[in-house]
Amino acid sequence: MVAHNGSAYLPRTLAALADQSRPADYVIGVDAGSRDDSEVLLQRALGVAHVVSHRGKHGMGAAVNAGLAQLAPSRREAATGSSEWIWLLHDDAAPGPEALAELLTAVERAPSVTVAGCKQLDWHAERQLIDVGLSTSRWAERLTLIDADELDQGQYDGRTDTFAVNSAGMLVRRDVWEQLGGFDPALPGSGDDVDFCWRNRLAGHRVVVVPAARMFHVAHRPNALGNAAAARKAQVHLRLKHAPLWMVPVHAAAALLGSIFKFVLSIAVKDPGHGITQLVATFAALGRPSAVIKARRTARKTRRIRRSVIRKLQTPRREVWSHRRSLMEALGSDTNAVDDLEHDPLAHQPSGDASDDFAALATSKRGWIGNGALGAVIIASVTSLLGLTGIFGAPAVSGGALIPVAAGLGDIWHHASSWWISLGAGLPGRGDPFGYVLWILGVLGGGDANAAMAWLLLLSTPLSGLTAWFAAGGLTVRRRLRLAAALFWAAAPALQVALNQGRAGALIAHIMIPLLALALLRATGSAVGQGRFEAPAPGDRRFTDKPAVKPGINGMPSWTAAAAAGLAMAVVTASAPSLLIPATVVIVLCGVLLRRRGRTVWWALLPTAALFIPFGLSTLDRPRAVLADPGVPLAFDAAPLWQQLLGQPLEFGQGGGLSGLPYFAEGTLPWAALLAFLAAGPVLLLAVAGIWLPGRRTAIARSLWVVATIALAGGWLAGQVAAGINANIMVTPFPGPAVSAAAFALLGAGLLGAEQLLGRADRAAEGGAKHKLALRSATALGMVLLMVGPLAGMAAWSAQNLLRTSPVAAQAPARSDAPLGTPRLVESAGQRILPATAIDRGTGPEQTRTLLISTRDDGTYDASLMRGAGTTLDSLSAIASARNILGAPGSETVREDDAARAAVRRVVATLVAGQGVDPRTDLEQLGAGFVVLRAADTAAQLTASRMDAVPGLIAVGQTDVGWLWRITPLNQPALQPADITHRVRIVDSNGSAIGLVPSDYDDVDASIPEGPEGRLVVLAERADPGWTAWLDGRKLTATTSGWSQAFTLPPSAGHLTVRYENPGALWAGIGQAAVIGLTVMLAIPMPARRQRTGLSRDEGSLRKEHQNA
Known part of the structure; x- marks a missing residue:
């Protein structure tokens, strides 16, 4: 008897062994490294002298060999001339009283039988069959061919010869056991019995099952070695072990391809956990060639008959599929647990004189559940239209960190997926992951990414409110709290700053963070269930046959939600790279701390990894680029952490006023501090209450505080690293996304705190009418305080943007009196950045570049070498922005110009000086065929007049962009008159x-x-x-x-x-496409039907799934 952590089963098993009608001649107990009382129980029942402790890791066969070698060495057979038989027992399999007697009778009647096995019945349901002999398919799958929930009615009592028998209760002739070498040590958990009987057959011996010998076996033991992974590993090992040598590579390839197919199929049926397990097990089996070689050598030594004889004993494919369909139908016939949520507990209640038939209809929730969402969207839409006047219907938007996007979807995709950064003179590097987000935005805009960006700005406020409303539904079922959450998120200062400064990445991240949070809640089964049904009375089993759960709630993880979380995280981190590390830390903590409930969230890391690993490989020499914000680097004054806790990304003076509102300027009252505390104070107080008030969801509230801390800490750390340069000013990542993430985590904790307080108020209101009125009044006052802050914030933002007279430049006032808010920098703009002539040559076969020069207020110049139709938002690169920064965080310096940048600087100095120096040598090497001087003021006119005198520049005239010159080649006479510099x-x-x-x-x-x-x-x-x-x-x-x-x-x-060419480009593209494609497939919601999951499972896992159902 071999035991391993079986103290829960050993008392019954040992008692059954003692009750045998034909007792065993000698009993050996082997404890295989148990951590419970198994060894003590064996010693008490069998005696200390009959128990061996074996600490090996090669399964039951090694334990049996150890016990025989120490306590019963092979010597009796030679002395007595009779055969010894070994009866193998598990700690979780109790033999029937006649089991050993029936087995011995069977082998005595047929001397050719060397292995005999028992009928396996369920430990808990003694009439339920587990197996009556075993078989295998042609691909070595272990089969019982017993239907689900099939009862023992004597229908298999006529069975004798079988392919294999279960190792629990297996009777083996000792000389055969030693001749075959016992069980294969490469199969410690599953398949050892099938393999042994297989080799026994190949050696020319018989295997029989004795149905009269009953064994009561635990069907699906928790934490057993014989799990689905071990079964798949054993299946692949057996295929390689017993196949002809020339077929081994074919079987290896077939096993690998089959596992990949099953993995894809498991994703399609929303069962990726099983598919991943099978794929990993296949790789594990294929990754040990030495074990396969050793096993084949051992099997060859004892083989006496051809393999083709054994193949006739295996189950045909048609019979295997017929049996699998039967199991799938049994699995699908179970009532879906989702139906329990829709079950009305009042349906079985009698009605009549003793029952008020209208009591069930009396509810305060008679309206549409989406009324709160509709109200929040309307308020947010009005706010957005007032605050962003002039953008409605704009062909493109520009200003602050925002510039127009490329006109074609193909150009956007090229910039995102290329390994050469096409900015200026170019440089190696992967395109920014944000380019894919812009491409999706362009697809949603019908191919016009610029119009889609304008609509995104207009709809960002209502979209934020809507996503927050949906996410709040994962934390509370109270509609007023969901409305308050929607208004709070639509009025978030981080959103308003991102809108006014044109920070598209921070804007998209703010919209998507609630969806990411909701997906993670559902992925771990932490979302609140909809509906409130009374628990049935004790003993009433009308509604308790199955738990009222569905994936995503009540602790049941959801793979679909995990995939949705992965897509949302990919969008969030691509839009706000500074959230990459905090988001990864949060998900890793969820996966580790939640254990089985957190196993799904690991998938959420895959899409982000697929986006950032290729990009990260391009930044090994400049890792700061990973943190850079999308768009034009824009300087700012980050708020201190205590202000970020209030949801403010930019610093404001404690005595400051409201930006752009003269009536709320500094001096009278600290309007900035008042509005900041009014908007965030109630939520913070509720969030604090959420972690102290006892309740079922207090742990979630505390976890959300941890998330907020991680987000703020990550934002602060990122703020110490310069990631971009603008006008020789080094810019750190914008703290807005980190503030948004922390704010939503605190909002979630606040919703849980408010839920606890309202629940207590509801219970306390049962005391009397006056008490009820007072509590209702207090609740109403609290809701007013919760909503007035966001409404005031939206009103102030709209008024600030309405009252502005003209676009202003970003100019930070002194920190001591900095107002709350920031001027609006975003305006409507045209899609063309360059003159039409330059665009024609820049997008034609010439690929001519244009040197764009702008004048500054201080008399200096900005210059940019532009390709094609001009530099667009999708063509900007974090790698290019960070490549000129050197030094450790906090002590960065700007590196000296390389030869290409020096050539641009030299050309600009020559052009604006207008001293007759010919710059065409440098311009020709840069591929520049046009020069544009932006018309900004009278200083630009003076510069234009000087540039007219520069050799090689032919004035074309003034355009809507500025003055335009064409550059003639140095050897103009040798070329065609219309020729211009080519790339x-x-x-x-x-x-x-x-x-x-x-x-x-x-x-x-x-x-x-x-x-x-x-x-x-x-x-x-x-x-x-x-x-x-x-x-x-x-x-x-x-x-x-x-x-x-x-x-x-x-x-x-x-x-x-x-x-x-980049050596890893092809594999990176294939990997990205595979991961994103599989994640999208998994994220598509489908009705949860267990019958569909059986498509990717074998017989053993189908049985376990049926038991779990």
């Missing part, structure tokens, strides 16, 4: 351009003519090893021309192909 040139050995090559945005695919020896093809791109070129399929030698990438060209003509 790709062919130069001779002296560096003079002798040809222009058409190209695409990044790549080159064109035919070139013959030319002189020593010529080069030069790209207006920084030199990098990733650039490769071929001429008629022959790879060209890479070189440089100054700072530019170049390749040597032979004199012959041919077809030129140039592109930038």
